Amino acid sequence: MNILIVEDEKALLSSMTDYLTGTGMHCDTAETLEAALLQISNNDYDCILLDIGLPDGNGFKVIEAMQEKDHATGILIISARNSLDDRLTGLNIGADDYITKPFHMPELIARIKSVARRRSSTERKALIFHEIKLIPDEMVMYIGEKMLSLTKKEHELMVYLINNPNRVLTKEAIAEHLWGDHADIADSFDFIYSHIKNLRKKIIDCGGKDYIKSVYGVGYKFTAE
Amino acid sequence: MKLLNLTNRFYIIVALTLLLVSSVFLAYRVIYLIDTETTEHMLYTKLRVEQQIIAQPQLQKVAFTIGDNIRVEPINRFSTFKVQLRDTIRYDEYEEGLIPFREMTYEQQILGEAYRISISQRLTQNNDLVSGLTITFLLVAIDIIACFYFLNRYFSSSIWRPFYKALDSLKKFDLQRGGKVRFEPSRVDEFNALNEELIKLTEKVNSDYRNLKEFTENMSHETQTPLAIIRSKLELLLQSDNLRPEQMEQVHATLDAINRLTKMNRGLIMLTRIENDQYAEEELVEIGALLQSRLEDLELFMQSRGLSVETVLAQDVSVRMNKYLADILVSNLLSNAIKYNREGGKLIVSLFADSLMVSNSGTPLSIPDHRIFERFKRGDSPDSVGLGLAIVKRICDHYHFFLSYRYDEDLHRFYVQFPKERRNNA
Numbered sequence: 001m002n003i004l005i006v007e008d009e010k011a012l013l014s015s016m017t018d019y020l021t022g023t024g025m026h027c028d029t030a031e032t033l034e035a036a037l038l039q040i041s042n043n044d045y046d047c048i049l050l051d052i053g054l055p056d057g058n059g060f061k062v063i064e065a066m067q068e069k070d071h072a073t074g075i076l077i078i079s080a081r082n083s084l085d086d087r088l089t090g091l092n093i094g095a096d097d098y099i100t101k102p103f104h105m106p107e108l109i110a111r112i113k114s115v116a117r118r119r120s121s122t123e124r125k126a127l128i129f130h131e132i133k134l135i136p137d138e139m140v141m142y143i144g145e146k147m148l149s150l151t152k153k154e155h156e157l158m159v160y161l162i163n164n165p166n167r168v169l170t171k172e173a174i175a176e177h178l179w180g181d182h183a184d185i186a187d188s189f190d191f192i193y194s195h196i197k198n199l200r201k202k203i204i205d206c207g208g209k210d211y212i213k214s215v216y217g218v219g220y221k222f223t224a225e
Numbered sequence: 226m227k228l229l230n231l232t233n234r235f236y237i238i239v240a241l242t243l244l245l246v247s248s249v250f251l252a253y254r255v256i257y258l259i260d261t262e263t264t265e266h267m268l269y270t271k272l273r274v275e276q277q278i279i280a281q282p283q284l285q286k287v288a289f290t291i292g293d294n295i296r297v298e299p300i301n302r303f304s305t306f307k308v309q310l311r312d313t314i315r316y317d318e319y320e321e322g323l324i325p326f327r328e329m330t331y332e333q334q335i336l337g338e339a340y341r342i343s344i345s346q347r348l349t350q351n352n353d354l355v356s357g358l359t360i361t362f363l364l365v366a367i368d369i370i371a372c373f374y375f376l377n378r379y380f381s382s383s384i385w386r387p388f389y390k391a392l393d394s395l396k397k398f399d400l401q402r403g404g405k406v407r408f409e410p411s412r413v414d415e416f417n418a419l420n421e422e423l424i425k426l427t428e429k430v431n432s433d434y435r436n437l438k439e440f441t442e443n444m445s446h447e448t449q450t451p452l453a454i455i456r457s458k459l460e461l462l463l464q465s466d467n468l469r470p471e472q473m474e475q476v477h478a479t480l481d482a483i484n485r486l487t488k489m490n491r492g493l494i495m496l497t498r499i500e501n502d503q504y505a506e507e508e509l510v511e512i513g514a515l516l517q518s519r520l521e522d523l524e525l526f527m528q529s530r531g532l533s534v535e536t537v538l539a540q541d542v543s544v545r546m547n548k549y550l551a552d553i554l555v556s557n558l559l560s561n562a563i564k565y566n567r568e569g570g571k572l573i574v575s576l577f578a579d580s581l582m583v584s585n586s587g588t589p590l591s592i593p594d595h596r597i598f599e600r601f602k603r604g605d606s607p608d609s610v611g612l613g614l615a616i617v618k619r620i621c622d623h624y625h626f627f628l629s630y631r632y633d634e635d636l637h638r639f640y641v642q643f644p645k646e647r648r649n650n651a
Binding site for chain 2: 009011012015016018019022080085101102103104105106153167168170172173179181182184185188190191215216217218219
């Protein structure tokens with residue numbers, strides 16, 4: 001997957017690049033509007049991560065340029081929390097989604113994959129991990145040929161896990177993904193635990209392998225290793 | 226009590242007391258004067274009687290009376306120089322009633338003969354005079370006092386008007402709405418000085434408030450990127466294959482702290498955004514539907530704590546406000562009621578035509594009731610940042626919703642009343 005990251009904060013740019021590269025994505029970077037416009041005119045991307053406030057201009061120009069060029073590219077706005085207007089404007093002129101700083105990296109990955117999948121016409125909509133096949137927007141999962149139904153939260157969790165394979169996922173990041181701002185109300189870690197227990201059981205009962213590994217004290221890792 | 230009424234009341238009390246005292250004094254004084262005058266008059270009559278007896282021989286050695294007032298009778302022997310003076314009541318034929326008299330009786334030797342002479346003088350007229358004078362005095366004095374009272378009222382209220390205007394202006398003083406105060410110039414130097422000081426003071430308050438707001442705003446804005454960097458670096462670090470478990474836990478603990486900071490940051494940003502009126506878009510939000518949907522989202526949390534939930538939702542209650550803020554208001558109230566509930570406790574959500582009440586079981590607060598809406602006043606929940614209710618309060622203030630809290634019958638009750646002008650059903 002080809003990604004363009006447009007972000008003027010070097011340290012953030014480098015960690016995003018490292019993290020994304022670590023998941024097997026190919027990343028180009030741009031620190032200025034000019035560089036970003038040059039990159040999109042020369043390359044095709046599956047997804048562009050776009051910071052709106054750039055030193056030499058407004059990131060909206062990138063969205064406008066993309067509208068003229070190519071509709072297969074997903075655009076994910078990275079915005080500051082207090083610039084709601086930027087987010088709304090961005091969505092209105094053609095961005096697909098936004099994520100606010102500071103964000104969890106696995107969350108970023110999940111958003112990128114979801115945006116890219118929505119945009120792409122060629123790629124199959126199903127999420128596949130070895131024998132597991134997950135159909136987005138349908139509360140079902142296939143283990144080989146066997147179909148099993150999932151609750152809404154189990155489905156969301158499964159999508160999140162399949163989108164972030166081989167990564168350590170903290171309980172906090174998972175909780176925030178599943179419950180947003182409500183995550184800190186109570187016992188959300190217990191819920192994650194019981195959701196994961198149920199998922200494991202369902203998958204194993206259908207003859208699947210246990211890919212969800214606990215990382216003691218920290219969270220979980222979805223891996224075939 | 227108003228200053229004007231207080232001074233007026235003081236004046237009136239003093240004036241009436243003085244009036245009472247002086248009218249009593251006046252009455253006694255008049256009585257005394259008339260009294261001496263009457264006695265003097267009788268002494269003069271006494272002298273005239275003697276002179277008449279000496280001058281007219283036919284009056285000598287006989288008893289006679291002049292009118293009702295003077296009676297002279299000869300007596301055998303002169304026995305005393307004493308002059309008897311007494312006040313008495315007598316029947317008067319002309320007046321057909323009892324009339325007070327003063328009677329002077331004495332014995333006297335005139336040209337060698339002894340006489341007993343009585344002189345009497347009516348006192349009625351004197352009494353009438355006393356009461357007439359006193360009443361006249363009272364009427365005049367009351368007139369004067371009343372005049373002064375009304376004049377004083379009139380002048381005082383015109384003198385104090387700038388003061389009351391200034392007070393009004395101060396009452397309307399609202400930091401969140403620009404914090405403007407306007408005073409009108411007065412002829413009274415003290416008021417002008419007071420106004421000047423008040424203007425200085427409010428300007429200072431305003432600038433302090435602005436600075437504080439700017440600081441919070443900048444601080445929360447500027448920390449977002451560093452927080453994003455720290456978090457991304459740590460999450461990256463977490464993915465390293467060669468971390469030992471204890472190192473991993475340390476990274477995780479640091480991430481956890483970053484999460485807390487992030488939440489705090491978000492809360493503060495939201496508070497400043499509401500304050501800066503950055504959620505300007507308004508629409509009619511159906512509160513019942515919103516509550517229902519948030520309760521569904523939170524169902525898992527309520528179940529896990531074994532809460533018994535009672536909802537009474539009135540139909541068709543819509544409030545004109547920002548949709549996002551409505552969501553935050555409802556969510557924060559509900560999550561607060563879940564978070565600080567006791568295991569197996571109650572959660573009651575009642576939506577009425579004009580208000581919303583969210584109640585939950587729990588132990589009484591350890592802080593005073595009114596401080597519950599302050600920033601960073603959180604209960605014993607370690608995960609909580611302590612901004613949820615502060616945000617609720619800010620949203621309510623922003624829309625002039627009446628927000629109150631009380632604890633009774635083992636329940637924490639949060640009550641939000643929607644003002645008429647913001648409701649669809651008013």
